[in-house]
Amino acid sequence: xxxxxxxxxxxxxxxxxxxxxxxxxxxxxxxxxxxxxxxxxxxxxxxxxxxxxxxxxxxxxxxxxxxxxxxxxxxxxxxxxxxxxxxxxxxxxxxxxxxxxxxxxxxxxxxxxxxxxxxxxxxxxxxxxxxxxxxxxxxxxxxxxxxxxxxxxxxxxxxxxxxxxxxxxxxxxxxxxxxxxxxxxxxxxxxxxxxxxxxxxxxxxxxxxxxxxxxxxxxxxxxxxxxxxxxxxxxxxxxxxxxxxxxxxxxxxxxxxxxxxxxxxxxxxxxxxxxxxxxxxxxxxxxxxxxxxx
Amino acid sequence: xxxxxxxxxxxxxxxxxxxxxxxxxxxxxxxxxxxxxxxxxxxxxxxxxxxxxxxxxxxxxxxxxxxxxxxxxxxxxxxxxxxxxxxxxxxxxxxxxxxxxxxxxxxxxxxxxxxxxxxxxxxxxxxxxxxxxxxxxxxxxxxxxxxxxxxxxxxxxxxxxxxxxxxxxxxxxxxxxxxxxxxxxxxxxxxxxxxxxxxxxxxxxxxxxxxxxxxxxxxxxxxxxxxxxxxxxxxxxxxxxxxxxxxxxxxxxxxxxxxxxxxxxxxxxxxxxxxxxxxxxxxxxxxxxxxxxxxxxxxxxxxxxxxxxxxxxxxxxxxxxxxxxxxxxxxxxxxxxx
Amino acid sequence: xxxxxxxxxxxxxxxxxxxxxxxxxxxxxxxxxxxxxxxxxxxxxxxxxxxxxxxxxxxxxxxxxxxxxxxxxxxxxxxxxxxxxxxxxxxxxxxxxxxxxxxxxxxxxxxxxxxxxxxxxxxxxxxxxxxxxxxxxxxxxxxxxxxxxxxxxxxxxxxxxxxxxxxxxxxxxxxxxxxxxxxxxxxxxxxxxxxxxxxxxxxxxxxxxxxxxxxxxxxxxxxxxxxxxxxxxxxxxxxxxxxxxxxxxxxxxxxxxxxxxxxxxxxxxxxxxxxxxxxxxxxxxxxxxxxxxxxxxxxxxxxxxxxxxxxxxxxxxxxxxxxx
Numbered sequence: 006x007x008x009x010x011x012x013x014x015x016x017x018x019x020x021x022x023x024x025x026x027x028x029x030x031x032x033x034x035x036x037x038x039x040x041x042x043x044x045x046x047x048x049x050x051x052x053x054x055x056x057x058x059x060x061x062x063x064x065x066x067x068x069x070x071x072x073x074x075x076x077x078x079x080x081x082x083x084x085x086x087x088x089x090x091x092x093x094x095x096x097x098x099x100x101x102x103x104x105x106x107x108x109x110x111x112x113x114x115x116x117x118x119x120x121x122x123x124x125x126x127x128x129x130x131x132x133x134x135x136x137x138x139x140x141x142x143x144x145x146x147x148x149x150x151x152x153x154x155x156x157x158x159x160x161x162x163x164x165x166x167x168x169x170x171x172x173x174x175x176x177x178x179x180x181x182x183x184x185x186x187x188x189x190x191x192x193x194x195x196x197x198x199x200x201x202x203x204x205x206x207x208x209x210x211x212x213x214x215x216x217x218x219x220x221x222x223x224x225x226x227x228x229x230x231x232x233x234x235x236x237x238x239x240x241x242x243x244x245x246x247x248x249x250x251x252x253x254x255x256x257x258x259x260x261x262x263x264x265x266x267x268x269x270x271x272x273x274x275x276x277x278x279x280x281x282x283x284x285x286x287x288x289x290x291x292x293x294x295x296x297x298x299x
Numbered sequence: 300x301x302x303x304x305x306x307x308x309x310x311x312x313x314x315x316x317x318x319x320x321x322x323x324x325x326x327x328x329x330x331x332x333x334x335x336x337x338x339x340x341x342x343x344x345x346x347x348x349x350x351x352x353x354x355x356x357x358x359x360x361x362x363x364x365x366x367x368x369x370x371x372x373x374x375x376x377x378x379x380x381x382x383x384x385x386x387x388x389x390x391x392x393x394x395x396x397x398x399x400x401x402x403x404x405x406x407x408x409x410x411x412x413x414x415x416x417x418x419x420x421x422x423x424x425x426x427x428x429x430x431x432x433x434x435x436x437x438x439x440x441x442x443x444x445x446x447x448x449x450x451x452x453x454x455x456x457x458x459x460x461x462x463x464x465x466x467x468x469x470x471x472x473x474x475x476x477x478x479x480x481x482x483x484x485x486x487x488x489x490x491x492x493x494x495x496x497x498x499x500x501x502x503x504x505x506x507x508x509x510x511x512x513x514x515x516x517x518x519x520x521x522x523x524x525x526x527x528x529x530x531x532x533x534x535x536x537x538x539x540x541x542x543x544x545x546x547x548x549x550x551x552x553x554x555x556x557x558x559x560x561x562x563x564x565x566x567x568x569x570x571x572x573x574x575x576x577x578x579x580x581x582x583x584x585x586x587x588x589x590x591x592x593x594x595x596x597x598x599x600x601x602x603x604x605x606x607x608x609x610x611x612x613x614x615x616x617x618x619x620x621x622x623x624x625x626x627x628x629x630x631x632x633x634x635x636x637x
Numbered sequence: 638x639x640x641x642x643x644x645x646x647x648x649x650x651x652x653x654x655x656x657x658x659x660x661x662x663x664x665x666x667x668x669x670x671x672x673x674x675x676x677x678x679x680x681x682x683x684x685x686x687x688x689x690x691x692x693x694x695x696x697x698x699x700x701x702x703x704x705x706x707x708x709x710x711x712x713x714x715x716x717x718x719x720x721x722x723x724x725x726x727x728x729x730x731x732x733x734x735x736x737x738x739x740x741x742x743x744x745x746x747x748x749x750x751x752x753x754x755x756x757x758x759x760x761x762x763x764x765x766x767x768x769x770x771x772x773x774x775x776x777x778x779x780x781x782x783x784x785x786x787x788x789x790x791x792x793x794x795x796x797x798x799x800x801x802x803x804x805x806x807x808x809x810x811x812x813x814x815x816x817x818x819x820x821x822x823x824x825x826x827x828x829x830x831x832x833x834x835x836x837x838x839x840x841x842x843x844x845x846x847x848x849x850x851x852x853x854x855x856x857x858x859x860x861x862x863x864x865x866x867x868x869x870x871x872x873x874x875x876x877x878x879x880x881x882x883x884x885x886x887x888x889x890x891x892x893x894x895x896x897x898x899x900x901x902x903x904x905x906x907x908x909x910x911x912x913x914x915x916x917x918x919x920x921x922x923x924x925x926x927x928x929x930x931x932x933x934x935x936x937x938x939x940x941x942x943x944x945x946x947x948x949x950x951x952x953x954x955x956x957x958x959x960x961x
Contacts, residue, residue: 030432137320141617144576145594149328149610152598229445233580236447237595256451256584260466264455271448278443286439426700533699535741542697542736543729543756543806557746 035287041280045273049095056089060246065089069258072265079265081251082258091269093246098277101158102227105165109227110220112166113173120174121181132178139171147230151239161240165230169223176219218289225281232274248274306629314618319371321614326370329607330363379608389608392593398483399469400589403512403581404574406505410513411570415520416556416563422521423528423559424551434521442518446577450511450584457507464507467586474500508585512577516570523566527559534558561628568624572617642673644814644846645694650707652686652693659918663689663702665870665925668944671814676840676847678861678878680854680893684914686870691818691850695728711814730760733807737819739799743791749802750787756806776805779842780835797828801835808843816848821856833859854897858882866890869915869925876950886952888930924955932956 048055057075058065065076065086072079078087116135120128138146147164154160234240235249243250248270255266373380379389422434458466469485470476474497479488486505489498531537532555540550579591586592590609597605652664664686671677679687692698694709696716709716711732716724728734736742744752753773754766764772774784780801791799800820807815817836821829833856840847851857857864857878864881866874866889874887885891892910912929915921921928927937936955944951 133316134320134324137317138324140317140572140621141321141324141614142572142576144579145610145613146328148579148594148598149325149606152606153328225443229443232445233447233576236445236580237583239598252448252451259451259455260459262459267448267451267455271445271451274448275440275444278445279440282439282443535736535738536744538697538699539734539736539742539803540744540752540755541728542695542734543759544725544727545729545755545759546725549759554744554747558744561746 031287031290033287034283035291038280038283038285038287041276042284045095045099045277045280048092049099052092052096056086056092058086058089060085060090060093062086062089069263071263078269081255081266087251087265087269090246090251091248091273094248094251094270095273095277097158097241097245097247098228098231098249098274101162101165101231102224105162105227105231106169106220106223108162108166109169109223110173110216113170114177114216116170117174117177118181121178128178131174135171135174138168139175143168143226144230144233147234148237148239151234156240156242158241158245161231161234164234164240165227168230169226172219172223173216176215180215218285221281221285221288225278225285228274228278228281303626303629307626310625310629311622314622318614318618321618322371322374322611323367325607325610325614326367329603329610330366374611379611380604385602389605392605393590393609393612395483396588396590396593398485399587400578400582400591402484402486402505403508403587403589404578406509407512407516407578407581408567408574410510411516411520414513415517416524416560418517419521419524420528420552420556420559423525423532426529431525435525438518438521438525440518441514444515445580446511446515447580447584449515450508450581453507453511454584465504466507469501469504469588470497471500471504508581508587511584512574512581515577516573519566519570519573520563523563524559527562528555531555531558564624564628568621571620571624575613575616643670644673644712645848646670646708646710647690647694648708648710650690650693650709651705652689652698652702653705654702656701661917662870662920663917664693665920667707667867667870667872669865669872669875671846671848672863673846674844675862676849676860678857678864679848679850679867680852680857680864681867682852682893682914684917685867686917687850687852687867688818690867691734691816691848694816694848695732695734696724697734726760729756729807729812730810731812732814732816733810733812734816734818735800735803735807735820738823739796739803740791740823742803743799745791748788748790749794753787753806753809757809760810773805773809776809777802780805796824797831800824800828800832804835804839808839808845811843813844814846814848816850818850819852820849821851821853829856836860854893866893869920870917871925872944872951872953873926874950874952874954875944880950886947886950886957887926887954888932888956889926892929892931924953 057077063083063085065084066080068080068084069082070076070080076086076088078091080086081090116131120131147168150164150167151161154163231240231247232249232252235247236253238250238253241247241250243254251270252267252274255263255270258266377390379393381388385392418434418437422431425431454466457464465471476485479485479492479494479497481488481491485501486498489495489501528551532551537550537555540554541547575591578589579594581587582589582591583595590612594606594609597609647667647669650664650667651662654661654663667686667690669677679690681687689698689702693702693704694711694716696704698704704717707717711727714723716727719727743749747755750770750773754769757769757772758764758766770787773787777784777786782798782801782805786794786798786802791802794802800823820836821832824832836847837860839845847860849857849860861878863876864878865872866881866887868889874881874885874890876886881890882894885894889910892908895908896910898904898907910929915925915928923939924930924933924937924942927933930937934955942953942955944953945957947957
């Protein structure tokens with residue numbers, strides 16, 4: 006009786022509530038965000054189990070039928086089950102967004118650390134390049150990349166990743182510059198620590214906290230950019246199941262009153278983006294309360 | 300006055316290096332990318348000799364460095380190249396389409412500022428109240444809703460279910476733009492020619508796209524205005540003003556907003572980048588014949604020179620807007636003048 | 638307790654700030670009267686509640702501050718209960734206020750003249766802009782500032798001039814009461830001296846009653862007719878300035894005055910009071926000063942002393958309570 010599931014839930018909830026009281030509304034925002042993300046991730050991971058139909062099956066049901074008991078979200082013009090396509094689509098969008106974010110962060114952080122630490126002409130040039138990219142409309146740059154590359158997962162990931170490299174670069178470079186001047190780095194250097202050691206031991210750990218927040222927001226943005234690119238028909242071939250692409254394919258039928266082809270994919274994109282944004286906001290408040298003074 | 304002029308000149312000079320870098324990046328993306336644009340343009344099955352001849356013709360066989368210098372030189376002369384597919388100079392194509400985009404973004408920005416600033420100011424004033432939290436949630440949510448989906452939803456609700464507004468184009472079926480088109484800005488054109496029926500048609504076509512675009516950015520503005528207002532409201536001069544008996548509403552909506560608006564102006568410049576991105580998506584959704592649609596069309600057509608030309612144009616706009624915003628900021632805030 | 642020429646009377650005023658860890662009792666049961674034409678100095682260390690008291694007179698408390706109880710009676714009207722419109726007409730017009738930092742107290746985006754005009758026209762709507770500027774010019778002239786300064790921005794002026802502009806704005810509508818909250822703290826010593834001279838002149842000319850709030854005992858000694866000492870949100874002593882300085886009754890006042898370094902004395906170490914200011918969320922029981930009082934007795938720990946009158950001076954201390 007002591008370790009019954011309901012009691013465990015109660016304890017968990019109580020722990021949540023205590024944290025909630027301590028951190029206020031931001032904690033709950035974080036929790037909701039994390040819950041949404043977990044939900045979609047589970048949907049992606051267990052898609053084969055959750056989806057009632059094969060998303061490619063062009064004989065799953067009648068053509069363009071509205072949501073019903075068998076087809077929770079209706080069917081499209083190629084007689085495919087929309088719900089199954091939504092479930093499978095989560096894999097694509099999450100995969101691309103996370104991959105792109107990882108790529109961005111690795112490249113951006115590395116360059117930021119090196120540039121900030123090395124300084125001099127190299128730093129100046131690189132900063133100028135990064136600032137220029139940063140000021141340019143991200144989507145348009147992504148469109149340019151996606152248009153030039155062959156459609157495919159790798160291409161769209163690269164297109165999305167490029168936009169955010171300057172963000173990480175600026176963040177990390179700024180922090181590196183700041184920490185470089187801090188006394189304890191001076192002290193370490195005085196006792197003979199090498200440049201690489203300083204970078205790794207002192208600068209890197211401090212940078213991590215802010216980076217995590219930025220990463221979360223990055224994934225959220227990447228989701229939006231990925232959806233925008235595929236909506237415009239760029240980046241991915243039609244053979245891959247994707248929410249943005251389904252949105253663009255479905256909109257042709259809107260004038261005929263077919264609402265389910267656009268409502269569900271769009272709602273999912275929004276919900277997932279909201280999830281990451283909420284997680285990011287919540288984390289930002291809790292990790293760095295001074296940064297976002299309200 | 301002398302102060303401002305000096306600021307303008309210095310600031311303009313500072314723009315050049317950044318512009319240079321941007322243009323170089325564009326060049327790298329378009330020219331240096333893997334894939335052969337010429338062969339795909341010619342259908343992908345053309346014989347080697349034909350491809351070579353075409354490349355020669357387009358100057359794509361010369362060493363990259365020559366192409367690069369040539370590219371920069373052309374831009375200085377404001378020659379953005381010529382389309383590979385149609386017999387049209389890129390700059391002419393842009394001139395044709397840009398008024399539509401400007402009209403859209405202008406009204407969109409209007410919506411953004413009106414909605415964003417008033418909601419933000421209200422939220423700051425009623426800090427920590429349920430209205431404040433609701434508005435903050437609005438800010439997050441509206442940012443996360445893809446602008447094209449918002450557009451589609453509006454089309455669905457207002458265009459199809461309620462049938463209140465059109466969902467595509469700048470003018471309706473029975474209105475012919477050629478009758479009044481002069482500047483390209485239909486709102487102005489119809490007023491000039493006093494065709495008020497056409498004006499009404501043009502305006503009603505503007506409603507959904509500009510509201511869609513405007514709302515998308517309003518989230519950022521809400522949050523920004525709120526944050527700035529909170530800072531300003533804490534200021535001593537606000538307290539001092541209230542101590543002289545100036546009523547709260549006037550203090551908030553006149554003095555505080557002016558002060559909070561100044562940093563917002565800077566952000567407005569950065570927002571232009573987002574605005575352009577949003578415009579591309581909005582134009583695609585509402586079949587709006589502007590720059591965004593032009594870009595997309597030419598991408599589908601694989602008309603690389605035009606694609607490059609349009610993107611270069613975007614880069615020029617970004618640099619210009621950034622300059623203008625800084626100047627306006629200097630005009631408004633007397634403390635910022637070199 | 639209220640004499641005939643009392644212009645402002647605080648009766649048992651309580652100002653609280655409810656925050657997440659509890660309620661900060663910034664001002665607790667304060668009773669005070671200020672007489673027509675006098676300069677009342679309000680002194681105390683940082684956090685004792687004197688500035689809060691000043692703000693609460695015009696109900697300018699920042700959220701979450703509230704006036705929890707008590708009355709603030711000005712010419713027979715209770716400010717605490719006043720309606721919005723009456724309160725607004727009071728501020729700036731009948732009671733003026735000047736603040737510590739003139740740079741941050743003036744809106745940097747608007748010209749000084751515009752800020753004057755706004756003040757005047759808020760209270761006298763029918764006055765034209767031209768007339769308002771003329772009036773501003775005349776008061777600036779009185780303060781020794783050239784008229785064309787009205788067209789400048791605050792950041793273009795020196796600190797002393799800004800402070801005079803602030804006084805000008807506070808007095809342009811001829812109030813009879815002025816609250817000065819730490820007016821010289823941001824000024825250097827020379828400007829401070831000029832400022833105090835100016836204040837004295839204006840006081841006579843405009844027939845002002847002044848509440849001078851400061852932690853600087855020096856300027857209070859120069860200017861004040863009577864002084865009130867606050868500690869931990871409460872008044873511990875009130876009386877004519879000269880007498881209080883010469884013969885402080887409350888142990889806190891004694892400690893305060895003893896802490897002032899005196900160049901004439903041969904002091905091996907500066908006198909300090911042990912301990913720290915009280916926690917205003919959980920104030921000590923009994924007399925608020927007892928934890929630091931060198932003469933605390935049993936009763937001090939148990940009950941809060943009221944203000945007792947001793948020859949025209951008021952003290953909140955068991956040592957001076959009647960029958961003791």
